[in-house]
Amino acid sequence: MKYRWFFEIIIVVALSLPIVLPLVSPGFFSMHDDTQVGRVVAMGKALKDGQFPVRWVSDLGYGYGYPIFNFYGPLPYYVGGSLYVLGLDGLTATKIMLAIGMLLPSVTMFLFVRSITGFLPALVASVLYAYAPYHAVQLYVRGAVGELWTLIFYPLLALGAFRKSVFWGSIGLAGTILSHTLLGFATIPFLIIAFFLKRLPLSILLLGLGLSAFFWLPAIAEMKFTDVAGQVSTTANFRDHFVCLPQLWDSVWGFGGSVAGCIDGLSFRLGKLSILLSAVAIFLLLFKKPVTRIRSIGWLGFVVAVGSLFLALPISQHVWELSPYFAYLQYPWRFLATAAFGMSLLGAMVFATLRPERIADLFALLTIGILLFINGKLFQPQYIINRPTRAFETNEELRWRVSKISDEYLPPGLAKPTSQSQLPQGVVVDSGTSFSYQLTSTSSAEVIINKAYFPGWRYWVNGVNLQPKISGGLPVLAVPKGQNSISAQLTNTPVRTLGNVVSLVSLLVFGGYLWQKNRP
Template sequence: MKKVIGLIFVIILSFWSVKSLIGRGYFPMHDDTQVARVVVMGKALRNGQFPVRWVSDLGYGYGYPLYNFYGPLPYYFGGSLYALGVDSVMATKWMFGIGTVLAAVTMYFLLYPMLGLLAAVTGSIVFLYAPYHAVQIFIRGSVGEYWAVAFIPLLLLGINKKKPIIGTLGLAGIILSHTILGFISTIVLGFSIVIFMIRRRDWNMLNILFLGLGISTFFWLPAIVEMQYTSVSNMISSSSTSFSDHFICLSQLWNSPWGYGGSALGCTDGMSFKIGKFHSILFLLSLLLLLFNRLVIRLKRINIIILIVAAYTITMIFFMLPLSSFIWSIFPLTRYIQYPWRLLSFVTVGIGIMSAYIVASWKAPIIRLLTAGILITGTIIINAKLFIPQYQYLRNTEQFETKEELRFRISKISDEYLPKDINRPKNVRDIVQKAVSNTSSIQVKELSLKETLMRYEIISLKPQELQMNIAYFPGWIFFVNNHEVIPNIVSGIPSVTISAGMSIIEARFVNTPIRTVANCISLISIVACLALCTYGKKTNA
């Protein structure tokens, strides 16, 4: 019962973090594609596609394999709401809000068995109201990142309590929410396994690693193998963005001006990367308690756990500073991380845990209560005001879903998953209206029109090449009168040969061998988790 009461308190105290999401308005953010991504996910789910890989409308109307590469988990939630009839803006804001509060809830579940109720509530709120959390939600609009951060406590809970199923869900949740944070988490977990397996033969973390990677294989394996068919690699290699331009100055971690701009070279960024004075003081205070609190025998094991958390947090801070540039330069894959300040996500987790340790360190219940009250109140008073957008505006929901909005304005923001050589429209008049259109020599009747299945009845006055306005990607196969044909690909667009008279043209998007293998591995991993869960229950019975 105490655990439930604490959880209710955490949810209530989360109110100020999502207060700005209540109401009819919407707000701008750096990644201003969120409503569109919810809409196309919802349409794909409504049409029966699962797992969702290909989306229509985006990619200037050519469509593209957005969720073959981009963390889909938050959008499964938002898209499901949209598919069930919730309007697109409301579904998107629910996606924002659930991801935000989920972080506090999972942190509470991590801390409660470790440090008790008061410490768990305190750590959850300190974690939730970290300044960088506000940056993610209301400035960057990086939904995938703050959903991924919400799963980190589950990963840690699974490791600490030797509950591989929970840890597996945590790791899989991180990977499926945000590719880059998933990559970092997997590397850190792998490094930890090497370190701790040397000290003691503990297979728990290894189980979590394999099962977490296994469940999410349907996403990350095709993403790695099929990335070569997109423009992503070209964009990264030709981009002027360098990780060395985006290190954080040490003074910025203590405090830096709040803004709604972007990341820039040096210490004068348009947005804040501060840990914050209050959070920094809590972190330093927890380090002092960790060093000198040897009299509290009941926290002896916890001291070791907190020491590990502190070490990882300090390491993450180090890797955000210019001092670490020589290490970044050694590993070529760091170019995919792009911004060292992404590691602030992990720092906020560490500080949340460390702040809970401050409360748990006191023996006297009244002092623990007072300490928790001061830390929670101080955190909300100081940082709740950061959880607001730059401004809000009213716009009809339908305007977020027009062809012009989806196929041009949003497509311009994010078109990296289109083929490398495809011609990108320069103005709205050039966007694709239909996959196949009537011309002077052909008449077109749509028989089926879904993301992964297009079927047309074509009446042609002469033999000719019929262009299909689809961004070609492995998995597309084409049929003319029920016979599979090999398309001619020009500038990323397929065309098929038809004869004079009536023809039935069909385009299907099917699994490639690598996607089939990946799907099977994920299914096997899910079955393994269920078997492990059942075995664990029988063992405990």
């Protein structure tokens, strides 16, 4: 049995390998969120400094530093950063992080569906999931690493729900939240409904939230100290980014951006074969009445796919306007990822239902071949940039080019540089969470510290702890005449400590649950 599972997973991975082949090529490619190598390097440096959990990075934010991993899903970057700590360069570590996010979804989808159906229906589901057109958009167009990684955990969450498994369910929920906070929390209402309808263990929800509390508790409580809300209100209005219905069937493949109307520069197609299989599955659900265990994944796929497409289309605008929370999602087409999950389940149900079995198996193999041949062509970048590996890790790269792309985690009101010559100078940084330097003053004065202020920073002048004045997002300290020693240390706030404790206790409970379950 164990060997069978091993060989089946080898087949799943082998079929998925073509979608990551561009990552093997020398150099790298451009993407909308072209910050990934810089973030992996920043995470790696923070881990080397002994910071855990990592919240603050010193090189990004134009060199002012900012708490990106206090808010932005850190899980993929823990993996990439750990590889950097182990000695890999930032580019290689990033490519491995991206490859994991591309390959593992097919494995977890296979594990979930295989627990309910035969081998070939599960294999079809994994290939539909891996080769979904929007999956290619996420990496080779958008560079949406967090959303990419959530695809790993959706099937695990479903596996936990179907088997009432606290192990898989809590890992699925925690992993989703730690990969992409907003999409993670978007799954919770569906879980709550499932608890009432299916009598699922409440411990799945509690333990999943507990394991990830070190991240989401401070993220919610401390978001107001960043410029995220200000940028959300000015950079992307969700009303401009609904998908036009014809775009789901066919839209031109491109590497541009999302704009108002139906002339977007990137594709929102679902894949014609996936749409046709979903239509057949819905027909079978309504008229064929598959056996209960097969019907269950069909209905799950139907609810997820239809619900996701509803939220991606303009007809759901009134729902989006019910809560200010939706504004942070910015792009309704993000739900195409969950639509791909649901449609993959519908595709699996078709081949698990059709009879005779030999004909179903033949069509399953044909479907896999078509997906590899047609959809496989989408998994290519626009072009490859041949830059030296070290060029991705320079101060100029991190403090200027990468920082310009993503500076929303700086404090509100901080004047952002408009040229490299305006980057902050003069602070001697000992580590990502502390710094110190000597200053000689000819008179009593106020000194502006060129490190962004964030709750938890503590400051000392000549060994005396001082409360700074905050001006334009930067701390200002009063210093006396003469030689002065100025130092600072980032410490935990009460909400960070609470989150850390909740996660640690949850981890102990999780370990105790596993020990109890596996005890002879």
